[in-house]
Amino acid sequence: xxxxTRMEDQLTLPLADAPGNVVRLPAGARPRAAxxxxxxxxxxxxxxxxxxxxxxxxxxxxxxxAGHCQRSCWIGQHIGRAIGLSTLEMRxxxxxxxxxxxxxxxxxxxxxxxxxTDDRSFKRDVKIAGSSLPGMFRFVLSHTGLKAGLADxxxxxxxxxxxxxxxxxxxxETRCSRxxxxxRQLRFGDAVAEGIASLDEHWDGSGAPEGMSGDEIPxxxxxxxxxxxxxxxxxxxxxxxxxxxxxxxxGRLLDPRxxxxxxxxxxxxxxxxxxxxxxxxxRLFEMEPARQPQPVDDDYLDDIxxxxxxxxxxxxxxxxxxxxxxxxxxxxxxxxxxxxxxQRRWLRRGALLHDVGKLGVSNTILDKPGKLDAxxxxxxxxxxxxxxxxxxxxxxxGALARVAGAHHEKLDGTGYPRxxxxxxxxxxxxxxxxxxxxxxxxxxxxxxxxxxxxQALAVMRESVGSAIDADCFAAxxxxxxSLGIRC
Ligand SMILES: [Fe+2]
Ligand SMILES: [Fe+2]
Numbered sequence: 275x276x277x278x279t280r281m282e283d284q285l286t287l288p289l290a291d292a293p294g295n296v297v298r299l300p301a302g303a304r305p306r307a308a309x310x311x312x313x314x315x316x317x318x319x320x321x322x323x324x325x326x327x328x329x330x331x332x333x334x335x336x337x338x339x340a341g342h343c344q345r346s347c348w349i350g351q352h353i354g355r356a357i358g359l360s361t362l363e364m365r366x367x368x369x370x371x372x373x374x375x376x377x378x379x380x381x382x383x384x385x386x387x388x389x390x391t392d393d394r395s396f397k398r399d400v401k402i403a404g405s406s407l408p409g410m411f412r413f414v415l416s417h418t419g420l421k422a423g424l425a426d427x428x429x430x431x432x433x434x435x436x437x438x439x440x441x442x443x444x445x446x447e448t449r450c451s452r453x454x455x456x457x458r459q460l461r462f463g464d465a466v467a468e469g470i471a472s473l474d475e476h477w478d479g480s481g482a483p484e485g486m487s488g489d490e491i492p493x494x495x496x497x498x499x500x501x502x503x504x505x506x507x508x509x510x511x512x513x514x515x516x517x518x519x520x521x522x523x524x525g526r527l528l529d530p531r532x533x534x535x536x537x538x539x540x541x542x543x544x545x546x547x548x549x550x551x552x553x554x555x556x557r558l559f560e561m562e563p564a565r566q567p568q569p570v571d572d573d574y575l576d577d578i579x580x581x582x583x584x585x586x587x588x589x590x591x592x593x594x595x596x597x598x599x600x601x602x603x604x605x606x607x608x609x610x611x612x613x614x615x616x617q618r619r620w621l622r623r624g625a626l627l628h629d630v631g632k633l634g635v636s637n638t639i640l641d642k643p644g645k646l647d648a649x650x651x652x653x654x655x656x657x658x659x660x661x662x663x664x665x666x667x668x669x670x671x672g673a674l675a676r677v678a679g680a681h682h683e684k685l686d687g688t689g690y691p692r693x694x695x696x697x698x699x700x701x702x703x704x705x706x707x708x709x710x711x712x713x714x715x716x717x718x719x720x721x722x723x724x725x726x727x728x729q730a731l732a733v734m735r736e737s738v739g740s741a742i743d744a745d746c747f748a749a750x751x752x753x754x755x756s757l758g759i760r761c
Contacts, residue, residue, distance in 0.1 A: 318570045319668050322562035325372055325460070326555060327667035328582050332375040334634030334660070335589065337398030339509050342502075345549060347372040348558050349501035350494075352545065356535050364563035369462055370469030370494040371501055376460075377453025377470070379589040379633055392636045446474045447483035452588065459581040461574065469494030473502075476527045488529075496529040500536060503528065505549075513546045555667075575623060583626035586633055590640040592720055593629070596713055601625035603709035606756055610749035611705070624678040625706050631660025631679075643720040658682045659691040677702045681710055684741040704743035708734075708750050711742065727754065727761050 329343035336342065350371035354364050454471035472486060472495035479487030503523060507516040517540050524533035539545055548554065570578070583597035604625040608618045632640065635657050639650045646654060662679025665671045680694060680703040687695035715730035725733070731751065738747045754761060 318572075318575060319670050320559060320562070321570050321574075322368070322372075322559045324570055324575075324578060324668055325369070326559060327664060327671075328578075328630070329372050329375075330664050330667070331582070331585070331630050331633040331660075332373075332378055334631075335378045335394070336375050337394035338506070341555065342505055342509070343372050343375055344555055344558050345505045345509075346374060346498065346501040348549065348554060348561070349504050350497050351558075351561055351563075352539050353497050353500065353532060353535055356539055357532075361563050366463075366465045366469070367494050367497060368561075368563055369457070369460075370466045371498045373453070373457055373460070373462075373466070374470055374473050374498045374502065375453070376456040376585060377449040377451070379585050392638050394634075394636050443482045446481075450474060450483060456581050456585060459584075460578060465492070465494065468492045469498060471495075473498050475499075477529050478526050481527070491529075496532055500528050500532050504536065504540075508546075508549065513540070516540075572619065576619070579623040579626040582630060586627075586629050589633060589635075590637060592641060592718060593632070596717065597626050597629060599713045599717075600628065600706065600709045603712055603750065603753070603757060604705050606753035607705050607708060607746055607749045608702075610753050611701070611745060617702075620674065621677075621702050621705060624674045624702065625709060627665060627674075628661060628678040628681045628706050628710065629657060630664055631657035631662075634660050641720050655682070655690050662691075676700075678706065681706045683707070685743065686740045689741070701743075701746075704746045708742055708746040712750060727759055731761070 326344055326347075329347075330340055333340050333342045347368055350367050351364065354367045359367060450471045450473060453473070454467040457467040457470050469492050472484070472492050475481040475484060475486040475491040475495060476499075477488060477491070477496070479485050481491075500520070503520060504516055507519045511519075517537070520528065520533050520536055520540075524530045548557070551557070580598070583601065587593050587595055587597050601622045605618055605622050608621055613621065635654055639646060639654055642650070658679055658681065661681075662675045665675035665678060668675075677700055679691070680699060683689035683692065683694040683699050683703065685696040685699060685704075687693050711734055712730060715725045715733060716727060718724050734742055734747060734750075738744050751761075
C-alpha cells in the first residue's frame, strides 16, 4: 500500500507509551535547516544541472539505468553537431532529449492496469522488443499478467491482442502530450515541446500517436529516438550490437540519414568511451549550448518544482494533486509559525519535490489495494532516500534535499530512511511531514475513501509528539480556514 497508508496505519495503532511518554521538545531544541534559505538569483543552479538531476527521476520511472536521459542528450548532441545544427537548435535539441521522458509517469498506472504487470520492467523491456508483429506478440505474451490468476491473465492477453493498436496509441498519446505540456511549463518553446510529443513516431509511419512518417516527424524527435535506441542497447548489449541494431532499424523506426551519421560517429572509440565515462554528467552540463546564459532565478525554480511535482503526482491516480496540496498546506503552516517569505518559498519547493523518489516505485505497489509484503514495503520506503539523493545532485540543493528526504522520519526515531529522532529533524521537515500526513489522510487511497477532516485531525492528534510536531499540528489546525477546509 502507498506510503501514506502505512503512515496512517501507524497513526491509528494504539501508542503503547502515549500520552505519558510523548516526546516533548524543550523550547529551542528543534534544529533548523543548515544554511538559511536564500534568494537564488545570481547564484542559483544552472538549468542543465537542475534538469539533468531531475531527469534521473524520469529514468527510474522508465525502468532505465540511471543517467539514460543524460546519455541520450549526450548522444543527441553528437548527432546534432555532426549535421551542423546552429547553437539555438543545439540548445533546443539538448532539452528535447534530456526531457524526452517527462510524460513517462502519466501512463504508468494504465500500463500496470492493462497488462497486470510492473510498469517499470514493462517500459524498460518494450524499448528492446522488436516492432514487428511477431516480436510485439512475443513481448505481450512474456509480460502480461505473469503474477495474476489464469483467468485475469487470459482476459488481459485477449484485450492486448484484440486492441493492441488502440492501446499503444492511447499509452503513447498520454505520455507524449503530457511530456510536451511539462516542457512548456518548464518554459521551453514549441520546438522542444513538439520534439518530445513526437518521440514515438517512426520513420516508416508505424509509430504513434499520429502515425507520422519521414520528414513529417520533427527532427529533434527523430534524433531523440535514435539516441534512445543507442543508449538502451549500449547499456544492455554493448557497442557492436548497438551498431547492428541501429542498422536493422534504419528506414523502419529510424531516419536512415541520421543512422548513416551515427554510423560514422560510432566508429570513433572515444564516442563510446565518453558515453560510458563516470564524469559524463559533468561533461554534459558543460556542453549545454547557451544562446544567452539563462539564470534559474526564484520564479523559474518555482515553476520547475511545480512541474516536477506534477510529474510525480501523475504516477498514480491516488496521488493526483498530492504534492501541490502538501506544498499549499505546508506553506500555510509555515506562515502560522512565523517563517519569512524566503523561507516559505524555499520550503514550498521542498514540499513540491518531497516525493520525487516515488517515480522509482512500481505502480503495482503504489496502487495496490491490499497490504504490502516485506519486499514491497522496502521498495516503497526507498522513495524517501531517492528523493534526497536526486535533489542532492543539484549543488545548491543540499539542505533542501535533506529536508525533503526526511519527510517520513518520526520524532521518536521510528521513521525512515535514517531513523532520525527529534534532535535531528528540522522544523522545515516537520512542516512537510505534517502537511503530508494531513493530505494522505484526507485523500482517497486504493483501499479506502478520504477521511473527513475532523477524523483525520483526531488520528493525527494521537501521534503528536511521537511522529508529528506539536507546534506544526497546532499551526495546521489554525490554518485550515485559510485553506478553505472546513472542520
Ligand atoms: Fe513520501
Ligand atoms: Fe507524500
